[in-house]
Amino acid sequence: MDFSKDKGYQFYFSWQDLFLIKKREKDRSRLFNLTRLFVKEEKSVLKNHRLFHQNIKAIYGDRGAQWLGDLPAIINLLADSWQLNQLEMSKNLSYHAVLTGIQKGQPIILKLGLNHQDLMREAVMLQAFQEYGGVKLLTQNKEQGALLMERAMPGYSLKLLFPNDEEEAIQITSQLMANMHRASVPSHVQIPTVNQWLATLDKDWSLPIHYLQKARKIKQYLSEKSLQSILLHGDLHHDNILAHKKGWVVIDPKGVIGEEVFDVAAFIRNPFPDLLLMSNVQNILYNRIHQFSKHLNMDPVRLYYWSYVYAILSTIWALEDGLDPENFIRFIEILDCSEYTNVFL
Numbered sequence: 612m613d614f615s616k617d618k619g620y621q622f623y624f625s626w627q628d629l630f631l632i633k634k635r636e637k638d639r640s641r642l643f644n645l646t647r648l649f650v651k652e653e654k655s656v657l658k659n660h661r662l663f664h665q666n667i668k669a670i671y672g673d674r675g676a677q678w679l680g681d682l683p684a685i686i687n688l689l690a691d692s693w694q695l696n697q698l699e700m701s702k703n704l705s706y707h708a709v710l711t712g713i714q715k716g717q718p719i720i721l722k723l724g725l726n727h728q729d730l731m732r733e734a735v736m737l738q739a740f741q742e743y744g745g746v747k748l749l750t751q752n753k754e755q756g757a758l759l760m761e762r763a764m765p766g767y768s769l770k771l772l773f774p775n776d777e778e779e780a781i782q783i784t785s786q787l788m789a790n791m792h793r794a795s796v797p798s799h800v801q802i803p804t805v806n807q808w809l810a811t812l813d814k815d816w817s818l819p820i821h822y823l824q825k826a827r828k829i830k831q832y833l834s835e836k837s838l839q840s841i842l843l844h845g846d847l848h849h850d851n852i853l854a855h856k857k858g859w860v861v862i863d864p865k866g867v868i869g870e871e872v873f874d875v876a877a878f879i880r881n882p883f884p885d886l887l888l889m890s891n892v893q894n895i896l897y898n899r900i901h902q903f904s905k906h907l908n909m910d911p912v913r914l915y916y917w918s919y920v921y922a923i924l925s926t927i928w929a930l931e932d933g934l935d936p937e938n939f940i941r942f943i944e945i946l947d948c949s950e951y952t953n954v955f956l
């Protein structure tokens with residue numbers, strides 16, 4: 612006999628049974644909520660990783676897809692050889708796989724990429740900036756394309772100060788820059804110069820021709836007056852400046868040789884594209900150029916010019932990587948605005 616269909620069946624439950632049923636229902640709904648939360652979290656991680664996967668495939672094609680497939684095995688191999696525990700993939704991945712973990716009780720970061728040459732150059736740059744505000748590099752593996760470094764703790768980025776604490780962010784970055792720019796140029800590796808980076812401006816690119824022409828003229832103007840060439844970070848923006856202990860530390864140096872003003876340009880257009888959403892973006896940019904030139908005793912006209920040229924360079928790099936240049940072009944439009952340039956030029 613199928614009791615479940617019998618309405619009278621309910622009466623056979625004791626109060627204790629009913630309590631257990633209620634509890635189970637409650638647990639089920641708690642479990643449901645937890646699962647929902649977990650799925651939501653997983654979805655955002657997956658979405659984040661999806662962007663990373665898209666970037667890697669856009670840049671490296673089949674080789675990228677192969678590398679993404681091989682990644683778990685590479686990570687296992689390095690975890691064994693460097694005795695790493697509790698490895699977890701970070702959420703904000705763009706072009707590199709970045710994992711948090713522990714080595715001998717200390718928090719570490721494992722960074723992996725497909726371009727081994729770039730990563731080895733980053734290792735050399737981290738060593739060069741070690742005493743000048745760069746995060747500590749622990750070791751590297753050229754064959755696997757991996758860096759092991761100290762993890763900044765608590766590790767949140769300077770982006771946290773945007774947009775409410777601009778003055779403080781500019782002050783922190785100015786101090787870091789002044790410190791980093793005392794580092795010596797490593798002698799045992801070839802480091803590109805900003806001028807070499809700028810050579811790409813002479814090629815044809817699918818972006819409005821007047822922007823490209825203006826960048827070429829500015830390049831000419833900037834090269835007429837040669838300032839001292841030093842070792843630069845090359846990509847010093849909010850996400851590459853992390854809170855560490857009671858101060859700030861710099862990560863992810865590209866390493867390029869040029870005049871110090873160039874290093875301000877990456878900050879000027881970041882956080883990207885969030886900056887573009889601000890209704891007072893013009894004021895923010897004006898204030899940044901003004902403040903940096905005051906803190907670091909730089910010519911505001913040169914600072915504006917380098918920011919312009921860097922904005923064009925970033926757009927070209929985005930085009931090269933097969934990424935959508937729309938936001939980049941929007942930023943150039945803002946920088947190009949005549950009212951704005953009149954203030955400085």
Ligand SMILES: Nc1ncnc2c1ncn2[C@@H]1O[C@H](COP(=O)(O)OP(=O)(O)O)[C@@H](O)[C@H]1O
Pocket residue numbers: 701703704705706707709720722746760761762763764766768850851853862863
């Ligand atoms: N040493 C570190 N300590 C703490 N977090 C780090 C460290 N290195 C990287 N990260 C985190 O990983 C993110 C990406 O690392 P990054 O070296 O900037 O890679 P990418 O070259 O892809 O920009 C950083 O924005 C930061 O959140």
Ligand SMILES: [Mg+2]
Pocket residue numbers: 850851863
């Ligand atoms: Mg970075």
